[in-house]
Amino acid sequence: MNHDAIGVFDSGLGGLTAVKALNEILPNENIIFFGDTARVPYGTRSRQTILRYTKEDVAFLRRHPVKMIIAACGTVSSMLGADSPVEDIPFTGVVYPAANRAAEVTKNGRVGVIGTPATIQSSSYETALHNINAGIDVTAMPCPLLVHLVEYGYTDRNNQITRLAAEEYLTPIRNAGVDTLIMGCTHYPIIKDIIADIMGEGVTLLSAGEEAARYAKICLEEQDLLTDSTQQGHNIYYVSDSVSSFRENAKNFLADAAHGQVFSSRI
Amino acid sequence: MNHDAIGVFDSGLGGLTAVKALNEILPNENIIFFGDTARVPYGTRSRQTILRYTKEDVAFLRRHPVKMIIAACGTVSSMLGADSPVEDIPFTGVVYPAANRAAEVTKNGRVGVIGTPATIQSSSYETALHNINAGIDVTAMPCPLLVHLVEYGYTDRNNQITRLAAEEYLTPIRNAGVDTLIMGCTHYPIIKDIIADIMGEGVTLLSAGEEAARYAKICLEEQDLLTDSTQQGHNIYYVSDSVSSFRENAKNFLADAAHGQVFSSRI
Numbered sequence: 001m002n003h004d005a006i007g008v009f010d011s012g013l014g015g016l017t018a019v020k021a022l023n024e025i026l027p028n029e030n031i032i033f034f035g036d037t038a039r040v041p042y043g044t045r046s047r048q049t050i051l052r053y054t055k056e057d058v059a060f061l062r063r064h065p066v067k068m069i070i071a072a073c074g075t076v077s078s079m080l081g082a083d084s085p086v087e088d089i090p091f092t093g094v095v096y097p098a099a100n101r102a103a104e105v106t107k108n109g110r111v112g113v114i115g116t117p118a119t120i121q122s123s124s125y126e127t128a129l130h131n132i133n134a135g136i137d138v139t140a141m142p143c144p145l146l147v148h149l150v151e152y153g154y155t156d157r158n159n160q161i162t163r164l165a166a167e168e169y170l171t172p173i174r175n176a177g178v179d180t181l182i183m184g185c186t187h188y189p190i191i192k193d194i195i196a197d198i199m200g201e202g203v204t205l206l207s208a209g210e211e212a213a214r215y216a217k218i219c220l221e222e223q224d225l226l227t228d229s230t231q232q233g234h235n236i237y238y239v240s241d242s243v244s245s246f247r248e249n250a251k252n253f254l255a256d257a258a259h260g261q262v263f264s265s266r267i
Numbered sequence: 268m269n270h271d272a273i274g275v276f277d278s279g280l281g282g283l284t285a286v287k288a289l290n291e292i293l294p295n296e297n298i299i300f301f302g303d304t305a306r307v308p309y310g311t312r313s314r315q316t317i318l319r320y321t322k323e324d325v326a327f328l329r330r331h332p333v334k335m336i337i338a339a340c341g342t343v344s345s346m347l348g349a350d351s352p353v354e355d356i357p358f359t360g361v362v363y364p365a366a367n368r369a370a371e372v373t374k375n376g377r378v379g380v381i382g383t384p385a386t387i388q389s390s391s392y393e394t395a396l397h398n399i400n401a402g403i404d405v406t407a408m409p410c411p412l413l414v415h416l417v418e419y420g421y422t423d424r425n426n427q428i429t430r431l432a433a434e435e436y437l438t439p440i441r442n443a444g445v446d447t448l449i450m451g452c453t454h455y456p457i458i459k460d461i462i463a464d465i466m467g468e469g470v471t472l473l474s475a476g477e478e479a480a481r482y483a484k485i486c487l488e489e490q491d492l493l494t495d496s497t498q499q500g501h502n503i504y505y506v507s508d509s510v511s512s513f514r515e516n517a518k519n520f521l522a523d524a525a526h527g528q529v530f531s532s533r534i
Contacts, residue, residue: 038316039306044419046509049305144419145412145428152311152411161412161435164428242313266319 002225005030007066009057012040014187015072016253018209038240043075043116074185078124094208097215099128106180112173113140115184139176143169150187157193269492272297274333276324279307281454282339283520285476305507310342310383341452345391361475364482366395373447379440380407382451406443410436417454424460504529
């Protein structure tokens with residue numbers, strides 16, 4: 001039993017999709033979120049730079065009392081692979097939880113993955129899926145624009161630019177006949193409607209952030225680290241750029257974020 | 268007379284459009300370029316963060332022997348306004364040179380400006396134009412996606428995503444009847460064809476980076492700081508992210524950049 005917060009970080013605001021899921025499945029837990037909005041995006045940068053930023057993000061969260069850390073960022077999770085950036089508390093990225101769920105869900109053994117260029121180049125999801133079941137056929141596509149389209153609010157189901165970009169990225173995956181698609185970057189669930197329209201019925205869309213939240217619950221249960229509080233937990237948000245830009249955009253991800261306690265902090 | 272290099276910096280690679288112009292009009296000068304590719308873009312971040320990054324970029328260039336500094340970035344130039352980040356050597360951003368040229372060129376007194384959200388929100392070009400001629404009618408539009416579309420190579424004249432985004436941004440400016448358009452971010456000249464197609468004939472497109480290069484020549488002449496070398500100058504490129512990603516993308520801006528001396532340097 002432990003009353004410390006769960007620490008969650010992301011390159012930008014996509015990780016709020018994981019915070020939202022944590023609030024639903026672990027409503028009594030406190031969450032400390034860090035979004036590196038002064039340096040978003042990570043997914044088009046080099047591995048070396050992403051790992052340096054990751055180290056700094058984790059160090060920032062560790063200045064607070066946290067009992068677990070979640071890298072709610074497909075890019076960071078992919079660069080880390082099987083490595084954990086902390087030794088004394090539990091950690092998860094989004095890749096393994098999402099791959100585990102995809103392997104369970106797929107019926108025809110064909111899984112699609114979309115992510116940032118760094119994520120797809122790393123083959124992280126493919127490696128994780130094949131470690132579970134070497135027979136799974138994986139079709140992966142880098143989607144460099146989608147993070148920006150989501151961060152800038154091009155998220156309406158009828159937005160023609162986002163539809164055109166998504167159509168271009170998703171067509172090869174749809175043509176491969178997948179029945180399961182891992183949205184491997186935590187920004188993508190915000191445009192789930194558009195992705196679903198393009199993929200068509202019968203394709204299960206998995207949110208990497210949600211799967212990480214479910215996996216985090218299991219980790220905390222196993223290590224007896226869940227709080228026994230019966231009060232609603234609090235979310236505290238930190239960002240590396242200004243609070244005002246966070247307030248403008250965070251409501252797209254999580255209604256509460258726009259009203260909660262938000263601080264700007266250099267890292 | 269001075270043999271030191273001209274220092275040029277940008278948030279990313281857009282500033283290479285200014286380097287290209289410098290190479291053409293001052294072929295004997297050495298150039299040191301710094302592109303902050305580990306933190307690009309700047310134009311969607313807060314003023315405070317952009318000014319902090321600017322200070323670090325200037326400090327990086329000043330570790331080399333430079334006789335002038337050019338902020339080849341519309342966002343940085345807009346945040347600085349009339350301030351110079353250096354006192355002992357000449358400095359220019361791109362806003363005043365481009366505004367001066369636009370005021371000269373326009374016949375109907377209607378000027379359009381496109382730039383990043385930070386640039387447009389600052390009204391920097393509008394202020395500069397009105398300081399020259401208060402009667403100029405300015406129509407300005409923020410174009411958050413264009414930097415990314417250029418940085419990721421969505422630059423083909425027929426690229427449907429870039430055309431759709433540009434059409435959306437430029438329609439209000441075209442409808443305002445401008446005869447001159449300031450491409451207020453140094454990334455935009457790379458998609459000049461698309462911008463010209465949408466604006467139609469009879470609209471003069473001005474590249475902020477090129478105008479800054481012309482203005483730099485005048486500054487250096489006036490202060491007797493031009494080199495008297497008759498040999499071709501050298502370009503040296505520094506980036507804050509990896510050299511390999513620079514080599515992939517820089518050729519879109521400047522053929523030489525892909526083959527020149529390139530170094531990765533943390534700032």
